[in-house]
Amino acid sequence: MGEIRLMKGNEVLGEAAIRCGCDGYFGYPITPQSEVMETLMLRAPWNETGMVVLQAESEVASINMVYGAAGAGKKAMTSSSSPGISLMAEGISYIAGAELPCLIVNVQRGGPGLGTIQPSQADYFQAVKGGGHGDYKLIVLAPASVQEMNDFVDLGFELAFKYRNPAMILTDGALGQMMEKVELADQKPRWTDEEIHKMSGDWATTGKPVTRKKNVITSLEMDSDVMEAKNRRFQEKYKLIEEQESRYELIQCDDADYIIVAFGTSARVCQKSVEIARSKGLKVGLLRPITLYPFPNAIIKELARKAKGFLSVEMSAGQMIEDIKLAVYEAGSNARVNYFGRMGGIIPTPGEVVDALEDKFSWELSYGVKRSY
């Protein structure tokens, strides 16, 4: 069993980065995630593992430093909060286009614009649909506890290198600031030059020996046919990720008539909502997507066969609901899909989720059958 500590989500992100053998962190201060870099600077991992931690001049620079480090085959990461992630969108698109593995953490705050420093989930679209220009996807992990904040750093890197694709931890200010018990992983060594050569030697810019072809990290291709072929290959990769990497958690869904779908902080709230609803005699379960991309379509299709309705609970104006609707539509189900959420940094309460469920599904609850259209 690993070391157990009481830690903030943001602190754990930094600690987990060191322990998983990360080579470099590049970041810029922004509330509510500044503790990530503060933790790293205090821990001074360069003395211990040789990990580099650098405060960049902007998020634009941070993500491009990650590009450079990842291009050299290193484990590189950055973290920021919503407005900072918008600034990184250009760099993330280049990283996806050049197929570089790296980890990006978004500790979301309310938007749009400068918005608020309170927690939000309004960057769902930005995270799961790409976020920058061009057809690309990030592997998006949504932790719902400080423990998962810890675990997903290592998992994020693992998936990023498995698919040579950027991975993102999409979390929020509540999880970043919240303190919980966490079991830390044991310190892993950083990769040696030999390991990097073995794993990424055919693409990483480690310095060209006379005997091998030069490695060029680029997303540029002037020949449209070649560029289209590259895009097709990307889409095949994303399809493979969709088939193999979907992760979710089901809570009391076996007999559920109504499925609440919520991730991260919302899912924590909705666990209580399920309890309240059950105490009122409502058969309610919770589906918690752990990967937001790939979205757990298959399980929604399966649940949609018998569920009367889905309630998407989000700290946004209703973004994930679109993906739920697509899955329900593809399942040929006539289960209704509704939304309840709060915005601008407000976290919904368990009670108001149950009230919303009773209100939105009042027809079904009154007549006991699915509403047909």
Next chain:
Amino acid sequence: MELKDLIKPENLVYDKSKLQEDEIMHYCPGCSHGVVHKLMAELIDEMGIQEKTIGIAPVGCAVFAYNYIAIDWQEAAHGRAPAVATGVSRLMPDTFVFTYQGDGDLASIGTAEIMHACNRGENILVVFINNGIYGMTGGQMAPTTLEGMVTATTPTGRDVKRNGYPLKITNLIAQLPGTSYVTRQAVHTAASVRKCKRSLKKAIQNVLDKKGTSFVEVVSTCNSGWKMTPVASNKWMEENMIPYYPLGDLKDSVKGENVLEN
């Protein structure tokens, strides 16, 4: 004496560096890029550092720099080469990392990245091609475009009241404590090519010796963008560019000199 008797290694006076790739050049005839590429390929070869060199290409005409020199390359987003170079150099401190950037890339969209990389004293070489125009996109005004100079976006000439003043960014860079060697060179004559090569060699050696950022500006021509012949471009550069961007070392802290007059 037969011709074949003359063709011997000991009689060879010039040879293409073996690090120069046999790619068809996309640069326009007369462009300065080709000469600077050649110098970099020669120096990396002569100094025996191919295996530890990583080049960072910009966005602009030199976006395809990676096609021409047989080393590992990363192609950066517009203006971001110094940040990319930072990422590589920090994590691979024993490599020689250089960025190769034009004036739009370095002195306009990438101003923050270049200033801060130089201010941190990143152990990299910056090769800065200043031809006073955006070549790749079709000859628009650059931050370095001279007053009165006609470009696609200043069709009646750069009006400083509307467009601001041509930016001597190298002079700003020279004032940053992180830089060890800052110089302004050109490649329009045989003598200037030789001098530029000496400067680049010194700059590379500084990086190998971990002396912080070295910065080599090359005042260059863009005959296509300037709408002149290559010969006329060289003349125009001598008469107009060099008086505003005078050649010479701006800073050589390794030698203990700090020359900021020009």
